[in-house]
Amino acid sequence: MQSPGAFANGTTLGIPLQYAIAQIIKVNPTTGVPDSTGKFATLKGIVYGFNQRFTGVQCVLRDSTGGITLFNTTRNFGYTVKEGDEIEVSGAISTNRGLAQLILDTIIFTSSGNTLKTPSTVVKVDELTESDLVRVNNVKFVTRPTGANWPTTSSNISVTNAANDTIVIRVLNTSILAGKPLPTTPTFNIVGLGSQTSTSFASPFAFNGYQIIPRTQDDITINIQDSLNAFNLLTPANNDTILLTNANLNDTILLSWTPCVNSNGVYATTYTFVLDTVGEDFSTPRFELITGNSAVFKLTKANIYAMAISNGIAQGQLFTGIWQVKAESNTLVRFSNSFRNIFIQNNVTTSVSELKRLDAIQLYPNPAKEEATLVGLIPHKDVVSIIGISGKIEANFTASPKAVVLPINGLKAGIYFVKIQSGEAIVVKKLWVQ
Known part of the structure; x- marks a missing residue:
């Protein structure tokens, strides 16, 4: 077998020979550097993922034998990265912090809409998962990201698998996943492209820093038995006003919502009424009240008045708030599909x-x-x-x-x-x- 960059009889001078990707990505077990580094080659395969750069090109190319990351800092050669395209590329074989790359000097588009491989199910990511489409099941956050969505800045997020191995999810700001909702279940499954950013900046590269790069929200799935189904608020209606007076503090307000169950029909064990100021996000609510396991609850106006007083809503003041309900079952948590506006007018007079x-x-x-x-x-x-x-x-x-x-x-x-x-x-x- 010829080495990449060599020319055989009948080839055009200056045009690298075409190789299967597996032929050029074999890594030296001591240095972590591909044996073919510095050679030139032509590859043909299917594009996986998205352009990981705002300028230039960075994506994964796979054929039936393996995958490699394509890279160019500034040039895209008139090509817009699209998953499922078949392209032919030429360039020099290189490595960046342990990740095998082809530094592009040519891209030729040949077809689109090609079928991708089924993700390989693995327990963790390592050298063998580089530039492969892989799936890891039943992972959970080491520390859940702040807020309700995946970060919009490029970030490393650690999760653990069932064996308590740590896996790094690399969320890139160029991905469609950035800014989309986080999974709400304790565990979830993730599909993505294997990558590496070794802690070593030069050869020999440490065999560490392996990552999985999800592409879209569809790469994050939940285990159906670990999820609570959506549920909706019923009463009070949106924009209702609750008037508090000395004479009506023993009256009740009916809170109700559709029951929240999991896929097996098991009802949530606890509901919590949550009230916050309009414009806030319920992260530090003004008032919370555990209502039990029923989807109907009678809240006394005396309770609401106590909340009003404890939050500085004085006589004659109008509180403009939002409310929703939190459902819990063991470690599962789900909030109602939407929240509602509510107005509380404190007309209770007292010394x-x-x-x-x-x-x-x-x-x-x-x-x-x-x-x-x-x-x-x-x-x-x-x-x-x-x-x-x-x-x-x-x-x-x-x-x-x-x-x-x-x-x-x-x-x-x-x-x-x-x-x-x-x-x-x-x-x-x-x-x-x-």
Whole structure:
């Protein structure tokens, strides 16, 4: 077999011979450098992936024997990279931080719409996966990227496989995947092109720095058993206004949504009502309330008033917010398909000094297991109620001594609201019962 760049009888002087890709990418096991480095060759194959550069060309070319990365810093030779194209290329064989490349000096387009190979399923990426289309199943983030989307700047993101091996996902700012939604399940599957950026900048190259470069959102798939299905909000309607007055704090607001289930028909185990200021993204919500496992929940206006007071929504003020529901089942999390606008008008009138006094009443310990105590009550004046998240009043009494031990022995573990009322002044404190 001739080495790349050599000329046989009958070839045109100066035109490199055509080779199968496998013939030119064999790597020296000591240096990490292709044996054919510096030689010239012509290759013919199918384009995989996208142009990884804004200028010039960087993509993968594969034939039936293997793959190699094509590269030119500034020139694209009038060719626009498109996956599935068949092209013929010529250039010099090189390497960049362990990755075998062909430095282009010619591109000839021959056809389009060619069939790609089925991704090879591998456990991790290494020297054998360079410039190959591979699939790794059941990976999870080491540290989930900030926000809801894949980064829009070129980034390395670490995941681990089932054997706890670390794999680096290289998300490029030139890819269609950049800026698209992250998977919401604990584990997911990824397809992409194998690559390498060795920690060594010159030969001999360390055999490390292997990466997988996904192309589009379709390269990220979830395990159906690890997903929760989409669900929608029902009530209150979008742009509803909740009016809070002294006379209606015992009224309820009906929250409802379609049930959230997984592919096996198992319902979410917990729902949480989440409220935030309009224009925010729910990353640090103004109010959260675990509503249980039902898709219907009655929220008392007293609860909403407590939220309003704790967030500085004073008498006469209008709060413009957004709300949605979070569904959870074991480690799975999914938010409702959309959020809704809501307006809360606080028209509750009360004495500021009396409200401050009630707010200063201490509730401890919190969380509580066997008993909780209120300190600072005025005997025969302050009325105390313990309310469950469903709105059910578990206890209601008028304070007698200044310190009151709350009757929580018979309560199930969960969140309760302790409402303290003096005339028209009301303060609601949250109590966790363990």
